[in-house]
Amino acid sequence: MSQTHTTTQEGESHGSAASYVIGFVLAVILTVASFATVLSKAFSYWTALVVLSILAVVQIVVHLVFFLHMNTSSKQRWILMTFAVTVAMVMIVVVGSLFVLWNSQAHMMVR
Incomplete structure (x- = not known):
């Protein structure tokens, strides 16, 4: 791999090795943080659920930006x-x- 930055025929960027490494490191950190949240049992059930949800959304954004290269440029808007x-x-x-x-569960319970 002699090129560190590749483009398509349309001139769209496919990222560099550095951006992939940054994305990978962020994904690993977020995954470890999720496991630590559950395994430490430092939070109540609902607090842990909220923390895990936030970490999941952040991880989705990291994957979209660093691996799928989604951004707000005019070519990517559609x-x-x-x-x-x-x-x-x-x-x-x-x-x-x-x-x-x-x-359904609420209305089918025998009262």
């Missing part, structure tokens, strides 16, 4: 908007499914 719509649709399906399951 990709970013498509990704946002996809995330919104997945959230609607997940939250809707959880609501239906919770509602």
Whole structure:
């Protein structure tokens, strides 16, 4: 690998070795932090859940930026908007499914 920075025919950047190493190190740190949060048992259940959720969202952002090279440049705007719509649709399906399951369980209990 003689090149440290590659581009496509359209001139889009695919990152350098340094950016991949930074992304990898951040991903490892976030993973270790998640395991430490659970294994230390220093937090209550709900606090640990919130901390893990925040670490998961940060890790998703690290992967999107450092490995998938998503940014807010004009060429990437449509990709970013498509990704946002996809995330919104997945959230609607997940939250809707959880609501239906919770509602069904609440109304089917024998009183």
